[in-house]
Amino acid sequence: MNSAATATSEPGHRAKPRPRRRELREVTLLVATFVVVLGVGALRPSFMSFSNIEFMVLSSVVLGLVGISQTFVIITRGIDLSVSAVLGLSAMVFGLLSTTSSMPLWQVLPLCMAMGAVLGCLNGFLVAWLKIPPIIATLGTYSLYGGLTFIYSNGLQVDQVSPDFAAFGNGNLIPFLPVPTPVLALIAVATAAWFVLNHMKFGRNILAIGNNAAAAYNAGISVRRTLLAVYTISGALAAFAGLVFVAYTGSATATTGTGDHVELQSIAIALIGGTAIAGGRGNLAGTVIGSVFLSVVITALVFLQVPAIWYSAGEGLMILAAVTLGARRSSNP
């Protein structure tokens, strides 16, 4: 302790009112996103076309949904590597049911989400009851769930979903409002997630556990049940993201999700957005904007005619750059 620290640490003496630090991360990310959009748009006008913007928005919805669930998991000091596999399995179930069965959308949709919840619940059980470190538990279920997709699809792929189902992906729920249904869904999910995290006991318990699980337990918070719920929600949201994916791309393969490393993308989004990898602190607005940023960057690489073999490396560099900048800021409060 130096003398300055001692002066502010005396209990009876009010520390100088600390200015509530504006979190600038969202602003920085938004600016970065616009810079990329305008820059690439100037070079390649078709980047700014309506159909491409719609494509980027829809793909950021997929990333955003998984990113939000990953944010919750990371806040608890956990990680969920199985989200991409759940996304892929859900996409496959949805796609096959839409083409091979006569089940209506309103039945398939909750069925897929319930399946995602069950798979997430298994993750939660492994982590909270069997005390398996999250990274190991979900690495195992990543392979398991990804393998189920192969078994279920028998290697087949879905090329065309029925128009009813596709309508869910690119239709408008509210007439006269030209906003695709998935975007409305993301807004609803993000708002609900924000409300839960800031204004409900469940959300505060998640934060408390991420800060110090032992202290949370000592304060009477049920750590195991909260963790189970967080992983269950993560599974359900990943499944929902899979539905959105199939609905707007119209296809599903056995490597949907896992092939694009959506699990790593979702972690990157959460970290870019300002969620602490050590848990206890999360930024949902940052996650949502981060998903837009990542989707724009990935699409920009395509438009800039970067050779396809460079995509993965380019994406990785962008993520590292964003996370490094973020880490420097947060280590310097």
Added chain:
Amino acid sequence: MSRTSGLLAAAGIDKRFGANSVLRNVSLSLAPGEVHTLMGENGAGKSTLFRILAGIHQPDAGQISLDGAALDLRNPSAAYGHGIYLVPQEPALLKELSVAENMFLGMLPTRGRFPSRIDWKTIRGQAQDALSALGLDVDVRDDAKHLSIAQQQLVECAKALLRGCRIILFDEPTSPLTGREVGILFAIMRRLRGQGCTLGFISHRMEEVSEISDRVSVLRDGAVTDEVGRDGFDRARLVRAMVGREVIFDRRRVRREAQGEPVLSVRGLAHAPVFSGVDFDVRPGEILGFSGLIGSGRTEIAEAVCGLRAKSGGSVMLAGRDISTSSIGDIIEAGLVYVPEDRARHGVILPMSIRDNATAGQIGRLQRKSGILNRGREIAIANDTMHRYQVRARGIDQPAGQLSGGNQQKIVFGKWMSTNPKVAILDEPTRGVDVGAKDEIYRLIEELSAQGMAIVVISSELEELIVLCDRVIAIYGGKIAAELKGADVTAARVGAAFLGAEAH
């Protein structure tokens, strides 16, 4: 706030952790409106006893009762329910959450029907009021990570009061505080006592204990050895109760006055405000004791001497060479080693084998020219360590983590001594080690000193200092408070210096 707490009594408490018996048939009662202090050496079981009363640990035997009614304290929430709250040694506030939220952790009030929202307004208002009542002026919306330790402790007090707790146990609250902060804490403790609260307190500092306590219980090796009321305070009596058997002090008959040039010479070592003005010499073949409480700065001084911690001033000479700015590697090479206090963290790599641990300090010397390790030499060194230090293990390939604390310590010793140092600084060399192994470690230290090594033993155990050392330096508040040698190295003198009672 005038309701008094009941009489909290623990009777016949036994507690073991694994093979280690921490409390044996301990009985203690805390009366309403008193400050009841636990004293005892490190490891005597004070914290464990408080943690049992607060529902964090469950006793293996014995009973806890409040006003005669038996309590079942299966977890901390149950203890809160009975009005018992422990302010832990390290305040466990959640750093990224606001002060207000921390105070209501696990009992956040909500309003409205589903989805019922957290009532932040009520939380902030009540939290602010509770802190103001204690005279703590911080913004409850601020993150807890911005508070000082002293402020965090007061927030813990306020948490206790918000939960309606009237029995508040403080586990060694003053060791990280400045004198002024201690004054503020004591003022609040007196106020709470005046309101009929029962307060438990742990401290090593004699003057604090006599200032605040109404009653003192002394624990030694997991058993209560004495209990005195306010009128019966007597330093000598308390020290005797803490330390016990004086017979063992006779073991060392001769305290040598080492001759010759000092091999390690420290002048004006400082790093404000942790320590300052530290001067001392150690001569070959001498065993110098460093006594002092945890937080006195003794470990920090040793780390600064060995280049493990920054210093703002002063010089360190090793065998005539200035090493104050040398790298850690050079310092070890020059012949000064530090064997740290926390074996598991800094000393021994638990999952690795005895062989790997024993050679870790000189792995560079075991390389052949090709860069491949000389396995035969490795095995020879490990076997030699096992033999010389009498390590009891199945073989050199047994993981160190499976050995007892004493045997782990012997390996750490072997690891450092195999580098043939001129000076060794041993921080709490027998912490967590059973009596038999303790004796063997003492013998080893004496043997090394007889071979001409200069040894500094840092210890908070009086007995250890008296048994081992030729000379004892007492550190108090980051300064050398006293130096005792020859016939002055007695339990009474060292004990008094250790508690800050013996001024220069």
